[in-house]
Amino acid sequence: MLKLPIYLDNNATTQMDPRVFEAMKPYFLEIYGNAASKSHPFGWAAEEAVDYARGQVASLIGASEKEIIFTSGATESNNLAIKGVFEMYASKGNHIITLSTEHKAVLDACKHLEKLGAEVTYLSVGYDGMIDPAVIEAAIKPNTILVSVMYGNNELGVVQKISEIGAICKKHGVLFHSDATQAVGKIPVDVLADHIDLMSFTAHKMYGPKGVGALYVRRKNPRVKVTAQMDGGGHERGMRSGTLNVTGIVGFGKACEIAKTDMAEESTRLSGMRDRLERELLTLEESYLNGNKEHRLPHTTNISFKYVEGEGLMMGVKDVAVSSGSACTSASLEPSYVLKSLGLDDELAHSSLRFGLGRFTTEAEIDFTINLVKEAVTKLREMSPLWEMFKEGIDLKSIQWSEH
């Protein structure tokens, strides 16, 4: 028996794994000390738990535990990395390179720095969402201090050629930050092999709790430092003050441990279901896959159903929680900037749905979703004037539309 609605929005957040919840339980009521209290057993127990979790987190990404800075989540990690590097390395330069398809936490942090004198290059990606590492190399200048490129894209699932980009940055002596929020725990990420200097990620995208994330900060080759963005007790090697969220960190550690153990099996299972979903939905006439098909996360697919509006479609598939690139609720009616960055027509961007599968997704749920989406697309096309015009062979671009 299927339980409705079905959750296929795992790029937004994930359900906590019960094993993570079990690991966290004692840290709510029993082990409540402050990990910074050095003078009594309450503090020691908390510190011990944090140290253990730090090891679990570091192990998942090939780092050492001293290189993990705990934060409140990926948004904070991105801000700390970008703003912290800009401040710390001000004497070396002021130029930052990033992509137009990055998450807002990166883009808006860069925009903030532009007001403070930073020079930021926002590189465009190709039609498949990929950036050619050579384009990044060509953008590096003598005053470049940082390159920030997302590991796996949240809307498309596209995975960039991170190790090539990392090698280029290393060659030019430029720091490399990656927002790996969607990638860590889903695909193998190794900060050494990928030549990553700073990396942001978070627990709640990998079946851990919300409100806890991490910034990996490389300690040697080179030794990287970031200027703290919050002043206080000097926790986390002086880079992030604030009493540690011990309970959350314990959960984060457990989530990383599970991800490491289960990743190979889980990604095969998820990509199998994702491919089936995608194959079935692409049998619908005038449906298009957005983003590169080879280099991508195992659990994500983003499809445009031409001549059907995304928000209307989401209402038609209300028993399945997904997200759309169409944002009819915003005042601007602007569709997803990520899809627009690929050079997609607004019309296709407005027609997109993103499916994010997860650890708890079942084959039966995928069957249900395939049928529901097919029915909804067919029904909405029957009431779409654009579909009728398309079927009559009218070129929509030849029509003088009334903007509103």
Place this chain on the structure above:
Amino acid sequence: MAYSDKVIDHYTNPRNIGTLDKSKTNVGTGLVGAPECGDVMRLQIEVDETTGIIQDAKFKTFGCGSAIASSSLATEWLKGKSIDDALNIDNMEIVEELALPPVKIHCSVLAEDAIRSAINDYRGKNGLEPIESTKVHH
């Protein structure tokens, strides 16, 4: 954002979907909105030429649930009305009837534009001047 029961009803059971023969002189067609804005409505009326009463109305809409519901409701209201009465349909009446939230008011505006545009198309076909909208939308 949750939709009202009336929006869900019109979305699930849309009234008067379809196409009228736009080559007929007593059929007026309004096509408003733009695909890149995520909203396109096509609203058609068929007028009884002796009485001036709208005897049939059909729509097709590309858009969100509120846009579909607004145009579906508009066709319901148009049937049986005279052209003059149809011109008096105000977008805020649609907003009230469907309990549209502020971010969806543009859907009702579009429906009102579609009605006006269909009527003007009918008037044009019958040698009458288009009626200008004097209304200012906020």
